[in-house]
Amino acid sequence: MLVNKIMTPLSVSLRPEQPAAEAWQLIRQHKITGLPVLSPNEEIIGMVTRNDLIEWGAKVFEQNTTVADIMQSPVQTIGENDSWANAWAIHGQAFPVVNQDNRLCGFLAKTRVGCELLNKANSIQLQVDTILDSVNNGIIAIDNNGVIRLYNQAAEKMTRLPKSSAMGCHLSEVISLQGLLDVLKDGRSRKDFKLSMTYTQGNRTYLTNQSPIYENGQVVGAVAIFQDISELEFISEELDSVKQLNKKLELIIESSYDGIIITNADGMIIRANQAHERIIGIPSAKIQGQPMDYLIEKGVYTHSIVEAVLAAGEPVTVVEKDQFLITGSPVQNQEGETERIVINIRDLTELNELREQLRQTKEMSERYQDEINELRGRLLKQEGLVFNSPKMQELLQTAVRLASVDTTVLILGESGVGKDVFAKTIHNNSKRQNGPFITVNCGAIPENLLESEMFGYERGAFTGANREGKAGMFELANNGTLFLDEIGDLPISFQVKLLRAIQEKEVLRVGGSKPKPINVRILAATNRNLETMVKEGQFREDLYFRINVVPLNICPLRERKEDIIPLACTFIQKYEKKYGIRKRVSPRVYDALLNYYWPGNVRELDNMMERLLVTTADDEISVEHLPAHVFENLEDKQPEVYVKGIMPLKNAVLEVERQLISTAIKECGSANRAAQALKVDQSTIVRKISRLKQSGLAL
Numbered sequence: 001m002l003v004n005k006i007m008t009p010l011s012v013s014l015r016p017e018q019p020a021a022e023a024w025q026l027i028r029q030h031k032i033t034g035l036p037v038l039s040p041n042e043e044i045i046g047m048v049t050r051n052d053l054i055e056w057g058a059k060v061f062e063q064n065t066t067v068a069d070i071m072q073s074p075v076q077t078i079g080e081n082d083s084w085a086n087a088w089a090i091h092g093q094a095f096p097v098v099n100q101d102n103r104l105c106g107f108l109a110k111t112r113v114g115c116e117l118l119n120k121a122n123s124i125q126l127q128v129d130t131i132l133d134s135v136n137n138g139i140i141a142i143d144n145n146g147v148i149r150l151y152n153q154a155a156e157k158m159t160r161l162p163k164s165s166a167m168g169c170h171l172s173e174v175i176s177l178q179g180l181l182d183v184l185k186d187g188r189s190r191k192d193f194k195l196s197m198t199y200t201q202g203n204r205t206y207l208t209n210q211s212p213i214y215e216n217g218q219v220v221g222a223v224a225i226f227q228d229i230s231e232l233e234f235i236s237e238e239l240d241s242v243k244q245l246n247k248k249l250e251l252i253i254e255s256s257y258d259g260i261i262i263t264n265a266d267g268m269i270i271r272a273n274q275a276h277e278r279i280i281g282i283p284s285a286k287i288q289g290q291p292m293d294y295l296i297e298k299g300v301y302t303h304s305i306v307e308a309v310l311a312a313g314e315p316v317t318v319v320e321k322d323q324f325l326i327t328g329s330p331v332q333n334q335e336g337e338t339e340r341i342v343i344n345i346r347d348l349t350e351l352n353e354l355r356e357q358l359r360q361t362k363e364m365s366e367r368y369q370d371e372i373n374e375l376r377g378r379l380l381k382q383e384g385l386v387f388n389s390p391k392m393q394e395l396l397q398t399a400v401r402l403a404s405v406d407t408t409v410l411i412l413g414e415s416g417v418g419k420d421v422f423a424k425t426i427h428n429n430s431k432r433q434n435g436p437f438i439t440v441n442c443g444a445i446p447e448n449l450l451e452s453e454m455f456g457y458e459r460g461a462f463t464g465a466n467r468e469g470k471a472g473m474f475e476l477a478n479n480g481t482l483f484l485d486e487i488g489d490l491p492i493s494f495q496v497k498l499l500r501a502i503q504e505k506e507v508l509r510v511g512g513s514k515p516k517p518i519n520v521r522i523l524a525a526t527n528r529n530l531e532t533m534v535k536e537g538q539f540r541e542d543l544y545f546r547i548n549v550v551p552l553n554i555c556p557l558r559e560r561k562e563d564i565i566p567l568a569c570t571f572i573q574k575y576e577k578k579y580g581i582r583k584r585v586s587p588r589v590y591d592a593l594l595n596y597y598w599p600g601n602v603r604e605l606d607n608m609m610e611r612l613l614v615t616t617a618d619d620e621i622s623v624e625h626l627p628a629h630v631f632e633n634l635e636d637k638q639p640e641v642y643v644k645g646i647m648p649l650k651n652a653v654l655e656v657e658r659q660l661i662s663t664a665i666k667e668c669g670s671a672n673r674a675a676q677a678l679k680v681d682q683s684t685i686v687r688k689i690s691r692l693k694q695s696g697l698a699l
C-alpha cells in the first residue's frame with residue numbers, strides 16, 4: 001500500500017517566522033497531528049507537531065515565540081509513493097509527504113499508519129482463520145503452557161466442542177493428546193501417530209502430526225494436525241478383503257480338475273489354469289494373451305465357443321471330438337454387456353474309459369449273475385425241483401433269500417402248486433438245515449387231538465395216553481422248522497393257543513404245569529384265502545398278522561407254461577424207472593398238456609403222467625390216451641386255420657375252401673375221397689370248385 005492512499009492532503013503549511021500561536025490555531029483548526037515548516041523557496045525545513053506545542057505550553061502564546069523556535073529540524077519526510085508500512089519503523093509522530101519533485105503534498109500521522117496496520121493485521125487474521133477453517137484437517141495449536149490458541153472447524157468436528165469453548169482452555173480439557181504436551185517438553189516432532197476417537201455413530205481414526213513452534217530458538221508452543229483416515233482405513237480393509245477374495249478365486253480356478261479358460265469379449269485369453277495345461281499339453285503361459293482362435297489353429301479345438309457364447313448371450317455347451325465337453329458362460333457387467341467368457345473344459349477321456357470299464361464290469365457281473373443263477377438252479381434241481389419259467393426262477397430265488405432270514409413265511413397258492421416243496425427249500429437253505437423239518441397238516445388232525453399233537457402231553461394226562469408222555473410237534477421241531485400246512489383249516493378254537501405258543505416261544509404240554517421254551521421257525525401254507533376268512537370271522541386276525549410276515553405267492557402251473565414239459569418229462573422218467581417200462585410221447589400230447597388248465601397243478605401233472613405210463617398199452621402215448629377233458633381242450637385251443645390279418649370275409653372263405661379242397665384232392669387222389677375226408681357230398685365239392693374258378697382262384 002502506498003503512502004498517498006492514507007496520507008492527509010495538505011493545503012496549509014508553516015513559515016519559520018510565523019508566531020507559534022498561529023501554528024497551534026492551524027493544527028487545531030485542521031484537526032491534524034502537525035504541520036511542516038517551509039523555507040521561502042518552499043523546501044521543508046522543519047516540523048511542528050501537536051505534542052511539540054503541548055510541550056511548549058504557555059510559551060507558545062508569547063509574542064516573540066515563533067515557529068522556528070518550536071519546530072523540529074531536520075525533519076524526516078516520506079515519499080507519496082513509498083509503502084506506508086515503512087513509516088512505522090521511522091522515528092517520529094508524523095511525517096510530511098513529498099511528491100516526486102520533493103514538494104510537500106501531504107501529511108502522514110503515525111497513528112494513522114498504526115490504525116492501517118491494525119486493520120491489515122485483522123484482515124490477515126480473518127483470512128488465516130477462514131483458510132484454517134476451510135481445510136479438512138483438524139488443527140490445534142497450544143502455547144507453551146498447553147493452552148489452546150488455535151482451533152479450526154475441523155478440530156471442532158473432531159472433538160465435538162465449539163471453538164468458543166475450546167479456545168483458552170488447557171489442551172487436556174479438550175482432547176487427550178499427551179503427545180502434543182510432550183512436544184512442548186522435548187521440542188521434538190511426532191509423525192504419523194494414530195488416534196482413535198469413539199462417537200455415538202461409531203469409531204473414527206485420525207493420523208496426527210505434532211510439531212513444536214519455535215520463536216527465537218525457543219519452544220513457544222506446539223501444533224497438531226489431524227487427518228481423518230477412517231475412510232482410508234475402510235478402503236484399505238476392503239482392499240485387503242478383495243485381495244483375499246482374489247487369492248481364493250485364484251486357488252479355486254487352479255484347483256479345478258476341469259480346464260478353465262477366461263477370455264475377454266474379443267476372445268483374448270486372459271488366463272488359463274493348470275488343469276487346462278494338463279488336458280491340452282500346451283503351457284498356459286504360452287496361450288495367455290493369445291486369441292482363442294490360436295487354439296483352433298493349433299488343432300486343439302474345432303469350434304469357436306467364444307463366438308457361440310457371444311451369439312447366444314447365454315451358456316453354450318459343445319462336445320468336441322468326443323473328447324472334450326466344453327461349456328462357455330458369459331460374464332456380464334451391470335449394463336448387460338458381456339465382459340468376460342468363462343470356458344470350462346472337461347476331458348472326457350477318463351470318463352469314456354470309466355464308462356467302458358463300467359460296461360465291461362456290468363457285462364462281467366451279468367455273466368456272473370447268470371452263472372450264479374445257473375448254479376443256484378442246479379442246486380435247486382438237485383433238490384428235485386424242476387422249473388424253467390422266469391416266474392418260478394424268481395420265486396425260488398426269493399425263497400432262497402428268505403431262507404437266510406429267520407422270519408415267518410406264509411406260502412400261498414392253489415392246491416398242488418408246490419407249497420410243500422418251497423417250505424422244504426427254505427428250510428434246506430436256512431441255518432436250521434441241520435435241525436428237524438416237521439410238517440403238520442393242520443386239516444388232518446382231529447380238533448380234540450390238536451393240542452396234544454402240537455404241544456405234547458405229560459404221562460397220565462388222559463385215558464389212552466402213552467404212559468411216558470409224548471413230545472408235541474413244536475418240541476419235535478425244536479431248533480428246526482415247523483411247517484404248518486393247510487393252516488387255513490385250523491379250528492378257530494385252537495388258533496389262539498397256537499398264537500400264544502408262537503409269540504411266547506414256549507409250549508405247555510397237556511397235563512403239564514411248566515411251559516417249555518422252544519426255538520422253531522414257523523413256515524405256514526394254505527390254498528385258502530385267509531384275508532376273506534378273517535373278514536368272515538373264520539380265522540383270527542391276530543394269528544393272520546403273526547404268520548403273514550412275509551407272504552410268498554406261488555403261481556399256478558397254467559401261468560408258467562415253460563415248466564409244464566420239463567415237469568412232464570421228469571415225471572415220465574421217474575415212473576419209467578419205477579415201473580421199468582419205456583414209452584414214446586407224441587409231440588401233440590405235449591401241445592395238449594401245454595393248453596390244459598391244470599386245476600390240480602403240478603400234483604395233477606405228476607399223477608397224470610404216472611397214469612398215462614401205466615395205462616397206455618401202445619408204445620407211444622398219443623393224444624387219444626389223454627383224459628377226454630385234456631384232449632378236448634386241445635381241440636378247442638388248437639385252431640388249424642390261422643388268421644394273419646383282416647380281409648373280406650367272402651375272400652377268406654373262398655381261400656380256405658380252395659386250400660382245403662386242393663389239399664384233400666392231392667392227399668386222397670380223387671374228388672370222391674376228398675369229399676369223404678372233408679365230410680361233404682361230392683356234388684358240393686364240384687360246385688365249390690366251379691365257384692372258385694369263377695372267382696379266378698385255381699386249385
Ligand SMILES: Nc1ncnc2c1ncn2[C@@H]1O[C@H](COP(=O)(O)OP(=O)(O)OP(=O)(O)O)[C@@H](O)[C@H]1O
Pocket residue numbers: 384385386387413414415416417418419420421422485526527602603606
Ligand atoms: N417244481 C417242482 N418240481 C418237481 N416236483 C414238484 C414241483 N412242484 C411240485 N412238485 C411236486 O408236486 C407235488 C405237489 O407239490 P406240493 O405238495 O408241494 O404242493 P402243495 O402246494 O403243497 O399242495 P397242497 O396245497 O395240496 O398241499 C409233489 O409231489 C411235489 O413233489
